[in-house]
Amino acid sequence: MIFLRVRVVGVLRRCCCCSPQASALVKLRNPSLPTSTYPSAVTTSRALSTSWTLRKDAPQPQDVDARHELDLDVWKSVMRSQALQEEKRKDGEDREEESTTEVEGELSPLESSRRLVETWRLAGKLVPENITDEQLETLAELTTKSSKKKFLKYLAIKEGHKKANKEKKERKRAERMAETKEDPELAEGEREEMDGEEEGEPKLKNTYLMQFWSRSMDKLLGWRVAQAMQFGQPLVYDMSYDQHMSRQEMENTVSQLLETEGWNRRAVDPFHLHFCNLQPNGAYHRELLKRYSQETWERLLITATSQRHIDIFPRESLVYLTADSPNVLRTFDYSKVYIVGALVDRSIQTGVSLANAKRLKLATARLPLDEYLHWDSGAKNLTLDQMIRILMTAKETGSWEKALEFVPKRKHTGFHQQRKKDNCLLWW
Amino acid sequence: MGSFAFVKYLRPLFGHQLPRRSVPAALRRKDHPNVQLYCTSKEKRRPEAQSRKSSQREEPAFPKSVFAAGTAKRTADFLKRRAGTGTDPEQAGGLSRDRASFRGEIPERPLSAPEWRKLKESSSSPERFEVRMMALMLAAEADVNIAKSLLAYVAMEKGEVPYMLLLRYLALCVSGGHHSEVLDTYDVMRSCFKALDSGAYSLLIKGFGQTERWREALVMLEEMKKVIMPSPRNYGDAIAGAFLHGDGETGWMLYGELLELRLTPNQDTWQCLFENASTEHQQRHRLADVLTYMRENQVYPEEPLARSIKAWFESLPDEKWRGRFSSVDSSGRCRGCRAELESIELTEEEYAQLRHRVMTHVIEGRDVFNKTTPEELESFKSFVKKSPAFDVIVDGLNVASVSPKGPKSQTLLAVVSELRDQGLNVLVLGRKHMLRPSWNWDRHDIHQIRQRSLCFFTENISEDDPFLLYAALHSGNHCNFVSRDLMRDHKACLPDGATRRLFFKWQRGHQLVVQGYVPGKKVRFQRALRCDTVIQSTGAAWHVPYDEDGAERSTYEVPQRWLCLTKEQQ
Numbered sequence: 001m002i003f004l005r006v007r008v009v010g011v012l013r014r015c016c017c018c019s020p021q022a023s024a025l026v027k028l029r030n031p032s033l034p035t036s037t038y039p040s041a042v043t044t045s046r047a048l049s050t051s052w053t054l055r056k057d058a059p060q061p062q063d064v065d066a067r068h069e070l071d072l073d074v075w076k077s078v079m080r081s082q083a084l085q086e087e088k089r090k091d092g093e094d095r096e097e098e099s100t101t102e103v104e105g106e107l108s109p110l111e112s113s114r115r116l117v118e119t120w121r122l123a124g125k126l127v128p129e130n131i132t133d134e135q136l137e138t139l140a141e142l143t144t145k146s147s148k149k150k151f152l153k154y155l156a157i158k159e160g161h162k163k164a165n166k167e168k169k170e171r172k173r174a175e176r177m178a179e180t181k182e183d184p185e186l187a188e189g190e191r192e193e194m195d196g197e198e199e200g201e202p203k204l205k206n207t208y209l210m211q212f213w214s215r216s217m218d219k220l221l222g223w224r225v226a227q228a229m230q231f232g233q234p235l236v237y238d239m240s241y242d243q244h245m246s247r248q249e250m251e252n253t254v255s256q257l258l259e260t261e262g263w264n265r266r267a268v269d270p271f272h273l274h275f276c277n278l279q280p281n282g283a284y285h286r287e288l289l290k291r292y293s294q295e296t297w298e299r300l301l302i303t304a305t306s307q308r309h310i311d312i313f314p315r316e317s318l319v320y321l322t323a324d325s326p327n328v329l330r331t332f333d334y335s336k337v338y339i340v341g342a343l344v345d346r347s348i349q350t351g352v353s354l355a356n357a358k359r360l361k362l363a364t365a366r367l368p369l370d371e372y373l374h375w376d377s378g379a380k381n382l383t384l385d386q387m388i389r390i391l392m393t394a395k396e397t398g399s400w401e402k403a404l405e406f407v408p409k410r411k412h413t414g415f416h417q418q419r420k421k422d423n424c425l426l427w428w
Numbered sequence: 429m430g431s432f433a434f435v436k437y438l439r440p441l442f443g444h445q446l447p448r449r450s451v452p453a454a455l456r457r458k459d460h461p462n463v464q465l466y467c468t469s470k471e472k473r474r475p476e477a478q479s480r481k482s483s484q485r486e487e488p489a490f491p492k493s494v495f496a497a498g499t500a501k502r503t504a505d506f507l508k509r510r511a512g513t514g515t516d517p518e519q520a521g522g523l524s525r526d527r528a529s530f531r532g533e534i535p536e537r538p539l540s541a542p543e544w545r546k547l548k549e550s551s552s553s554p555e556r557f558e559v560r561m562m563a564l565m566l567a568a569e570a571d572v573n574i575a576k577s578l579l580a581y582v583a584m585e586k587g588e589v590p591y592m593l594l595l596r597y598l599a600l601c602v603s604g605g606h607h608s609e610v611l612d613t614y615d616v617m618r619s620c621f622k623a624l625d626s627g628a629y630s631l632l633i634k635g636f637g638q639t640e641r642w643r644e645a646l647v648m649l650e651e652m653k654k655v656i657m658p659s660p661r662n663y664g665d666a667i668a669g670a671f672l673h674g675d676g677e678t679g680w681m682l683y684g685e686l687l688e689l690r691l692t693p694n695q696d697t698w699q700c701l702f703e704n705a706s707t708e709h710q711q712r713h714r715l716a717d718v719l720t721y722m723r724e725n726q727v728y729p730e731e732p733l734a735r736s737i738k739a740w741f742e743s744l745p746d747e748k749w750r751g752r753f754s755s756v757d758s759s760g761r762c763r764g765c766r767a768e769l770e771s772i773e774l775t776e777e778e779y780a781q782l783r784h785r786v787m788t789h790v791i792e793g794r795d796v797f798n799k800t801t802p803e804e805l806e807s808f809k810s811f812v813k814k815s816p817a818f819d820v821i822v823d824g825l826n827v828a829s830v831s832p833k834g835p836k837s838q839t840l841l842a843v844v845s846e847l848r849d850q851g852l853n854v855l856v857l858g859r860k861h862m863l864r865p866s867w868n869w870d871r872h873d874i875h876q877i878r879q880r881s882l883c884f885f886t887e888n889i890s891e892d893d894p895f896l897l898y899a900a901l902h903s904g905n906h907c908n909f910v911s912r913d914l915m916r917d918h919k920a921c922l923p924d925g926a927t928r929r930l931f932f933k934w935q936r937g938h939q940l941v942v943q944g945y946v947p948g949k950k951v952r953f954q955r956a957l958r959c960d961t962v963i964q965s966t967g968a969a970w971h972v973p974y975d976e977d978g979a980e981r982s983t984y985e986v987p988q989r990w991l992c993l994t995k996e997q998q
Contacts, residue, residue, distance in 0.1 A: 073576070075583035076616055082588055083619035107654050116655045119625030124559065124592040145626075145656055326889055354889065355797035 109140035117152065128155040138247070154248075221265050225301040228270040234337045235264075235271035235391065236309045236318075237384070241343040242283045244352055249344045254287040257342065259385035261302060267392045273302040275342075276309040284342070310360055313337045320357035321387070323380040324350060325364035328371065332394040340387050348379075369407065371416075372400050378411030493954050494914065494941050497981035497988055534561070534570050538577035541584050558582055562596040572606050591621055595628055602635040610635040626656050633662050637669025645669055646678070660686065664697040671704040679704070680714060687721070695733050698722075702736040707744050715740070719970070723963040726929050728981075734974035734991045741970070741993050748996040755989055760958035764992035767969055769959035772937035773905060774930065782930050783901040790921045791894040800890040808884060808895055815855070815882055818903040820847050820940075822881070823896050823911035824858035827942060828868075830912065834947045837862075837873035843910065843942060844881050846951040854881035855899055857892050893918055900938065908938045908956070914984055915939075933960060936986070961986035968995045 107115065113136045121127045131139075135155060142148050237257065245253065257275075264270045278284055289297055309318060320339045321329070339362070341353035357364045367390065369380055382390070386406050394403040401415060493499065535547070548557045558578065565575050575597055582589050594617055601609040614632055617624060624632075629652040636645040645666050652658050663686045670679035683701065686693055698718060705711045719737075722729065729737065738751035754764030761768055774782065796802055827843050828836035840856070847854050856877060863885060865871040877883065886892050893911075897918065900909045915935060922928045941954040961973050970993040975981055 073580075075576075075579040075589055076612055078583040078587065079589055079616045079620050083616075086620075112655050115623055116626070119623050119628075119655070122591040122621070123595055123625040123627055125625075145659075148656075324889070351798050352795075355795050358797045358801055358889075359795075 110136050113137075113140045116148070120152070125149070126153045126156045128152065128159045130159070131155065222301060225265055225270050229272045229301060229303070232270060232272045233334060233395070234274055234313070235388070236274045236276050236313075236337060236339040237342045238277055238309060238320075238339050238353075238356070239275055239279075239282075239284045239342045240277040240356065241341060241352070242279070244343060244345070244349055245283075246347070249346055250283050250287055252344045252346075253342055253384070254284070254291050256344065256384035257288070258291055260388040261300065263385060263388055263392065265301070268396060269392075271388075271392070271395075274309070274312070275302060275304040276307060276312065276339075278304050279306055308360075309337075309339055310362075315362065318362050320353065320362045320364045321366065322353040322357060322364055323366050323382075324354040325357075325366045327363070327365045328368050329365040330368065332391070332398065334395070338391065340384065342384060344383070345381065367404075368400055369404070369412075372404050373407065373412040374414055374416065376411060376413045378408070382407065492943065493957065494912075494939075495936050495957070495985055497975065497979055497985045499985060500982045501980045534565055534568060535574060538571075538573045539581075540577070541581045544578060544581040545585075559590075559592050559596065562593055562600070566596055566600045566603070569604065570600075572601060572604055572609060575600055576609075588620075591617075595625075595631075598628065598631050598635070602631045605638065607635070607639045611639065611641065624651075626652060630659070630662055630665075633669075634665040637665045637672065640673070642669040642673050646682075649682075657689065657691075660691045660694050660697070663691070664694045664700070667697055668700050671700055676704065676706075692725070692727070695730050698729070699733045699736045702733070702740045705740060712744075719963055719965070719972070725925070726932075726962055728987050729972060729974045731974060731977045734972060737972060738991055738993065749993050750996060751991060751993045753989060754992045756959060758955065758958070762971060762990060762992050764990075765969060765994045767966070767971075767994075769971060770962070770964045772933060772957055772960045774934055774937075778930055779901075779905055779934075782927065782934060785922060785927050786897050786901055786918075786931070789923055789927075790918045791898055793921055799894050800886065804886060804890060808886075808898070811884060812899055812902055816853060818855045818882075818899065818907055819852040820854050821896055821899050821903070821907065821909040822847070822854060822856045823892065823909065823913065824856045824862065824883075825892065826911045826913050830942045831945050831947060835870055835873070836868045837870045837877070838947055839945060841873045841877055842945065842947070843951050844877050847910075848880045856881050856883045857896050857899070858883065858885050859888050859890075859892060860885045861888050908940050910940045910942065910953070912941055916984060932984070936961075968997070969993060 110133065114131075117127055117131055117136070117139070121129075139148055139151060142151060237260070242250075261273065264273055275284075292300065305312070317335065317337050318339060319329075319333075319336045320341075322341060339357075341356065343353060345352070354364060366380075367382075369375065386408070389406040390403045393406070394400065397403070401417075404415075535543075539547070548554050551557045553560070561578060562575065564570075565578075579589055579593065579597060582593060594613060598610065598613050598617075601613060610632075614636075617628065629648050633645045633648050633652075636642050636648070649658055649662060649666055652662065663682055667679045667682050667686075670676070670682065679701070683693070683697070686697075701718060702715065705715055721727075734753075741749040741751055752764045754762060756769060757763055760771065791799065791805065793799065796805065822840075822844060824840055828840040830843075831839045844854055844856060862869045862874065865874075884895070886895060893913065893915065896909055896911065897915070900907050915931075919928050919931050919935075922931060936957050938956065940956065943952045943954050945951050963970070963972050965971070970991075972991040972993070973987045974989060974991055975987050976989055979987070981987060
């Protein structure tokens with residue numbers, strides 16, 4: 001109330017101060033204002049002059065610019081003062097400790113890589129938060145700027161995935177805690193479980209089903225693979241392609257080998273896997289030891305040798321599977337030993353595995369992809385885990401339709417018979 | 429008509445004069461510049477250069493050659509049009525749309541802090557608002573005061589301005605040429621951050637080069653070297669700065685450093701060197717060295733640089749140089765000054781070196797099994813040794829697929845017969861599946877081919893191109909080969925740039941390409957070039973091939989236009 005009165009008075013005062021230009025005073029009746037309590041001299045309507053302009057509101061160019069000039073350069077002074085403060089702090093610290101003067105001479109490659117990463121992080125480029133010394137060394141070995149950028153981008157994306165996974169896990173755990181807090185009975189059960197775990201003995205559930213431990217599954221599969229190692233059909237992975245692959249491709253190869261070993265172990269009738277031409281302390285071996293730890297690698301039920309496959313098996317039974325071969329594999333032969341080259345060629349190198357086979361004068365074959373599939377677009381070189389799943393299925397069922405299900409669907413547009421059936425349906 | 433072209437082509441092969449046939453009046457180029465001497469096939473279109481320019485320009489000598497600038501683009505456009513896809517208009521519209529949308533988001537005038545705050549809250553992503561806004565301003569080249577107001581707001585809000593924002597603001601100032609702002613920003617960044625990133629250094633080198641504090645750009649170049657190799661663009665900016673402020677020696681010193689680091693200078697760097705060079709004798713040597721560098725690395729200047737070169741030559745006071753833009757005719761003479769240009773034939777040592785390198789790197793490579801087998805190679809070597817010297821090698825599979833109509837063996841037979849009729853010794857290379865009778869490979873045709881020429885058939889899984897190169901190189905310098913394949917994958921197997929350029933030179937002089945053959949018509953070949961398209965000089969003349977403005981030339985093509993500089997004899 002009081003505020004309103006003051007404002008009205010103020011408006012009137014200002015009206016008197018302004019130069020009396022001829023104009024129409026527009027009186028607005030504000031119905032919300034209580035009219036009875038005010039003296040009649042002060043009207044309840046506000047006088048709104050459309051032509052009289054108040055000096056305050058008129059745009060005055062010089063003032064605005066001057067104000068903006070002050071405003072615009074204020075960030076410089078802010079930053080400089082901050083810098084001064086930091087320097088003072090640093091000076092203070094320096095007086096306490098004898099800091100070595102930073103002579104900016106030649107930086108070691110590791111140091112220069114580290115500085116590069118830090119400055120690029122400040123500048124907002126896609127760079128990981130934490131980077132290990134090993135990764136810095138690989139970064140220092142790369143020569144061109146674009147290769148460094150790509151490597152850092154790869155590390156940043158990997159780190160981003162890990163962080164996202166961790167956050168997701170945290171969120172899920174928080175949700176679960178929230179749920180259990182709501183439900184008091186479940187909370188009871190949870191607390192009892194937690195107590196049980198603290199004691200070291202899991203609480204037994206009241207059920208007639210016996211728990212099937214993963215240990216039992218491992219043992220079962222292990223026995224099956226052991227039987228295959230003695231009596232089963234061998235399958236050779238040729239590891240003689242160290243020189244043809246880059247570091248990243250080598251990591252991909254070993255990931256695929258891990259997967260093949262897993263799929264083989266879980267098959268109904270496993271192969272006896274041989275990793276031939278595996279040089280001890282070669283690139284493959286180091287990477288395999290990194291991915292499997294030393295103990296797991298030694299306990300793995302495969303045969304890893306540095307001998308060549310030619311020395312282990314008779315030459316007539318060997319068939320090298322490669323996409324460049326002119327011969328097509330029509331039926332899966334149970335008496336032959338198939339060889340798959342452990343090569344990932346993201347940088348396309350045609351004919352490398354065929355060259356190996358030609359050198360040793362081995363029979364070659366390729367999968368009957370064109371005979372059964374309508375190929376769309378994509379390389380006919382398949383990954384190692386796809387290969388083993390195809391071969392396993394072909395061995396079990398003998399039918400290529402079922403086996404070639406494992407070729408990635410993006411590369412082809414359907415089997416031949418399927419397409420024919422679809423066409424017939426369309427005609428109807 | 430075609431045989432006239434043949435006569436000209438065959439003359440160097442034989443060395444004795446063939447009788448001059450009379451050219452019908454209708455075919456004289458002077459009267460009918462539209463008539464081309466080659467047989468017409470469907471992808472006929474005059475080069476745009478001719479239709480655009482005035483009639484005073486002479487016709488380029490080899491408009492249809494595979495190695496002429498712009499052929500690849502023309503063919504690609506033609507095929508795209510034939511396939512019915514047209515994407516260019518959409519792309520152009522898209523770009524202008526983006527720029528307009530940038531301007532819409534940026535405020536018109538410098539805003540105060542509360543206004544920025546309001547804008548930030550109303551935006552879609554408040555956390556990245558400032559950086560995004562600054563990036564938009566950079567893209568739309570907005571007024572620097574608006575950017576300053578944004579920085580002021582950020583400073584007041586948070587107490588400090590993040591590095592990312594300062595970096596983009598610096599980019600805006602450098603591109604807008606606001607020198608005082610650049611200097612101020614540099615001081616602020618220096619005092620607040622202990623190390624700057626490579627992008628900031630590039631911008632600062634460019635910015636400082638335009639101000640009086642240009643010497644600090646050199647310091648920054650040194651700092652940048654600690655972390656990452658500076659790019660030719662950085663050196664170019666520093667050199668431009670040095671020359672702008674009159675210090676030629678520093679500019680040349682930087683140029684020397686650039687060459688030592690084995691980076692290729694940009695075209696504007698050279699242009700800067702030519703425009704700011706004086707006419708003293710020492711400078712002339714330096715500029716001659718620049719031209720020699722361009723010659724050795726087979727780098728062609730673009731039109732602005734060519735103009736600068738011409739201007740510099742014409743500005744020399746004691747020697748009267750005259751420059752004109754011309755082209756080369758079919759006999760290897762410059763149309764401007766009637767001088768004969770360097771021949772495209774390799775010298776003996778170059779030839780021997782190329783032969784050796786192709787053998788070791790292309791045919792054998794890291795693993796001879798990749799392309800063939802050792803036994804096959806040995807048998808081919810002995811075959812070549814015991815046969816008489818060949819004049820033409822034919823890539824059977826490539827030539828046979830020239831015409832889409834009719835069986836392949838028919839096309840091959842036509843080509844071989846044509847070459848045989850000119851009295852040449854022919855070797856045909858193919859694969860063993862050609863001997864198996866089928867619709868494409870008629871037994872009778874193959875028999876006739878084997879009667880008219882020597883044949884060698886490789887295994888079906890071996891590559892036949894390396895054999896072609898081997899046979900062509902071992903038969904002597906006069907031997908040509910027929911193929912449409914540009915041999916780029918084999919050129920890439922060679923170890924270093926010099927050998928690759930040698931191979932390219934040999935290829936341009938010796939490769940014959942069959943020109944649009946249809947069964948029933950006469951077989952025609954594209955004419956091989958007589959002269960080497962590279963910067964060359966005699967004492968009294970310089971000839972510089974250059975790229976015209978707007979000409980899209982692939983790396984395996986050579987330019988058709990030349991700058992001819994002649995010194996007038998006193």
